Amino acid sequence: MNNFIAVFFLRTKNQGQTKPNSELQAMPRISLIVAIADNYAIGKDNALLCHLPADLKHFKQITTGRPIIMGRRTFESLPNGALPNRKNIVLTSSSASGSGYDTARSLDEAVALCKGDDEAFIIGGASVYKQYLNRADYMYITWIHANFAADTFFPEINFDEWQEVKREDFQPDEKNAYAYSFAEYKRIPINTINYKL
Ligand SMILES: NC(=O)c1ccc[n+]([C@@H]2O[C@H](COP(=O)([O-])OP(=O)(O)OC[C@H]3O[C@@H](n4cnc5c(N)ncnc54)[C@H](OP(=O)(O)O)[C@@H]3O)[C@@H](O)[C@H]2O)c1
Numbered sequence: 418m419n420n421f422i423a424v425f426f427l428r429t430k431n432q433g434q435t436k437p438n439s440e441l442q443a444m445p446r447i448s449l450i451v452a453i454a455d456n457y458a459i460g461k462d463n464a465l466l467c468h469l470p471a472d473l474k475h476f477k478q479i480t481t482g483r484p485i486i487m488g489r490r491t492f493e494s495l496p497n498g499a500l501p502n503r504k505n506i507v508l509t510s511s512s513a514s515g516s517g518y519d520t521a522r523s524l525d526e527a528v529a530l531c532k533g534d535d536e537a538f539i540i541g542g543a544s545v546y547k548q549y550l551n552r553a554d555y556m557y558i559t560w561i562h563a564n565f566a567a568d569t570f571f572p573e574i575n576f577d578e579w580q581e582v583k584r585e586d587f588q589p590d591e592k593n594a595y596a597y598s599f600a601e602y603k604r605i606p607i608n609t610i611n612y613k614l
Contacts, residue, residue: 444528445537447552450479451571452559458567459543463494466565471593479557480538484531491542492518506530508545524549543569550574554604562596580605 452472453459460466484504492499492507499505499517506519506527514520521527524539531537539549550572556579579602586598 445484445531445534446554447524447528447539447549448536448555448557449539449546449550449553450476450557451541451546452561453571454561454563454565454567456564456567457570457573458565459541459546459571460569461565461567463490465494466567467561467563467595469559469561469593469595469597471587472559472561472597475559475599476540480540484534484537485540486521486524486527486531486537486545487540488542488545491540491545494542504531504534524552543571547572556602558600558602560598560600562598578605579603 451459452465452469454466458466480500481502484506485500486506486508489507489509489511492505498515504519505517506521508522508524508527509520510522512520519530521530528537536555539545539553581600582603583601584598585600586596587593588596
């Protein structure tokens with residue numbers, strides 16, 4: 418029924434010319450993925466806080482094959498440029514471009530490049546999380562159970578708006594120096610939030 422309405426709208430708007438299928442494709446779920454320390458630190462000197470191989474593996478597993486959207490500084494922090502097997506989209510106000518990635522000037526422009534994908538990932542950094550936390554439908558958070566000296570922090574999260582749907586806790590081991598948890602949250606629809614008035 419909804420498709421029928423969409424087709425009808427596009428036909429009317431374009432005086433009978435049906436738009437190509439690409440214009441009817443659903444937009445992806447917008448997910449945010451981040452590793453956050455106990456003090457909400459996420460980075461220092463345009464680098465990650467620590468080397469946590471389990472988190473890098475987790476990030477790769479979740480994002481491979483899907484588009485990733487990042488700020489220009491986070492892109493510049495990647496040691497080998499664009500991450501392989503993922504559509505890399507870099508937010509920047511500049512018109513510069515390079516190989517292996519697309520650029521966009523806003524989240525809307527970035528998401529428009531992800532039509533046909535089921536999920537698009539906001540992967541940082543701080544300025545991008547801050548601007549678009551309220552646009553995310555879903556969050557994958559790695560909680561690193563330590564405090565770090567940092568210059569970059571994640572914004573405050575209002576957990577009244579999020580439901581934790583998954584959590585796995587891990588102790589430090591020979592490869593990972595810190596205890597950590599992989600948690601996932603889905604946004605609670607606004608009309609079902611139980612605000613305490
Ligand atoms: N812990 C984690 O999971 C995690 C993940 C990612 C990053 N980080 C860390 O976060 C830090 C980097 O964060 P950051 O805040 O400094 O930089 P950033 O958010 O990665 O990049 C900022 C730049 O992105 C561009 N940008 C942002 N929003 C835009 C918009 N709406 N439209 C157009 N361009 C936009 C601008 O580029 P132009 O100046 O070119 O216009 C801006 O200067 C690093 O330490 C990094 O390691 C941590």
